[in-house]
Amino acid sequence: MQVGFIGFGEVASTLSQGLMENGVDVYTCIVGRGKRTNELAKKTKVKLYNSYKELAECSDILISSVIPSNAVNVAEMVGKYSNGIYVDMNNISPNTVRKTLAMIENGKTVDAAIIGSVLKNGINVKVIASGAFADTFAKLGNYGMNITVVGPENGQASGIKLLRSNYTKGVSALLFESIYHAYKLGIDKEVLNYISETEGQNFIDSAVSRIISTAFNAERRSEEMVEVIEMLSLKQNPVMSKATLKFFNNLNKNIKLNKRPVNYGEIFKIISED
Numbered sequence: 477m478q479v480g481f482i483g484f485g486e487v488a489s490t491l492s493q494g495l496m497e498n499g500v501d502v503y504t505c506i507v508g509r510g511k512r513t514n515e516l517a518k519k520t521k522v523k524l525y526n527s528y529k530e531l532a533e534c535s536d537i538l539i540s541s542v543i544p545s546n547a548v549n550v551a552e553m554v555g556k557y558s559n560g561i562y563v564d565m566n567n568i569s570p571n572t573v574r575k576t577l578a579m580i581e582n583g584k585t586v587d588a589a590i591i592g593s594v595l596k597n598g599i600n601v602k603v604i605a606s607g608a609f610a611d612t613f614a615k616l617g618n619y620g621m622n623i624t625v626v627g628p629e630n631g632q633a634s635g636i637k638l639l640r641s642n643y644t645k646g647v648s649a650l651l652f653e654s655i656y657h658a659y660k661l662g663i664d665k666e667v668l669n670y671i672s673e674t675e676g677q678n679f680i681d682s683a684v685s686r687i688i689s690t691a692f693n694a695e696r697r698s699e700e701m702v703e704v705i706e707m708l709s710l711k712q713n714p715v716m717s718k719a720t721l722k723f724f725n726n727l728n729k730n731i732k733l734n735k736r737p738v739n740y741g742e743i744f745k746i747i748s749e750d
């Protein structure tokens with residue numbers, strides 16, 4: 477079994493490491509790529525092809541893990557050479573997934589989405605997949621990956637990822653706003669305690685971590701919300717989701733953090749000073 481990666485950053489290098497440890501032949505191509513990609517390829521000891529054409533022709537499973545804005549371009553680049561199954565693993569909306577996978581001439585395509593952090597979970601990170609060839613892709617579960625097939629259509633896996641992300645970001649925005657105002661009144665611990673009576677024992681730890689991540693990743697989250705709004709606006713006016721986007725845009729304007737704070741007090745102080 478030969479697996480190829482287009483793009484060799486955090487996702488590809490982490491998954492490659494695990495697949496190789498489980499006996500899979502893993503290849504990539506780093507022609508024209510940056511310093512970090514070259515270093516990751518060297519460190520992982522992944523095998524290299526000298527062209528994307530060769531990589532696409534020889535891979536039984538070819539995984540695209542580039543950056544969201546290049547998902548369509550790379551699929552177009554290898555579309556007529558891909559012989560095996562082409563898997564898009566980028567964070568893109570169902571519409572963009574369908575546009576991307578339409579570039580693959582043999583039609584053997586999979587829509588895949590990573591749920592969680594690759595850095596934290598390694599090869600065991602949860603991956604959901606949909607599309608006519610998702611079952612074949614899921615066989616990489618025999619080589620250490622953690623893949624669940626969620627449906628037969630392209631767009632379903634990325635739809636789940638985006639809607640889950642819409643929900644968690646909306647809840648985080650509301651939590652941040654509530655605890656910020658509680659903090660200003662000196663009752664943040666009490667409010668968290670009272671909410672935990674309905675939300676369960678682990679609520680306080682996860683709420684604190686969420687508030688910190690909300691501020692630390694505000695820029696990335698506002699970009700992801702743009703994709704969500706684009707998806708939801710096709711059918712209706714997504715009022716709550718638009719409010720979440722506005723919240724993250726405002727937060728991003730008001731706070732820039734170079735490192736992750738250890739407690740939310742640091743964040744709330746910065747905002748109060750503005």
Ligand SMILES: NC(=O)c1ccc[n+]([C@@H]2O[C@H](COP(=O)([O-])OP(=O)(O)OC[C@H]3O[C@@H](n4cnc5c(N)ncnc54)[C@H](OP(=O)(O)O)[C@@H]3O)[C@@H](O)[C@H]2O)c1
Pocket residue numbers: 482483484485486487488508509510511512513514541542543544546549550565566567590591592593594595
């Ligand atoms: N990291 C996560 O935990 C995570 C979780 C969920 C989803 N994702 C998604 O997975 C994808 C990959 O994420 P990542 O964290 O691995 O990103 P990353 O570390 O930034 O790596 C991106 C890789 O793609 C390469 N690349 C960019 N444009 C390319 C092109 N046109 N042709 C070939 N290679 C190209 C980059 O090369 P250069 O070095 O030359 O820029 C780099 O090797 C993204 O779409 C992301 O949204 C990641």
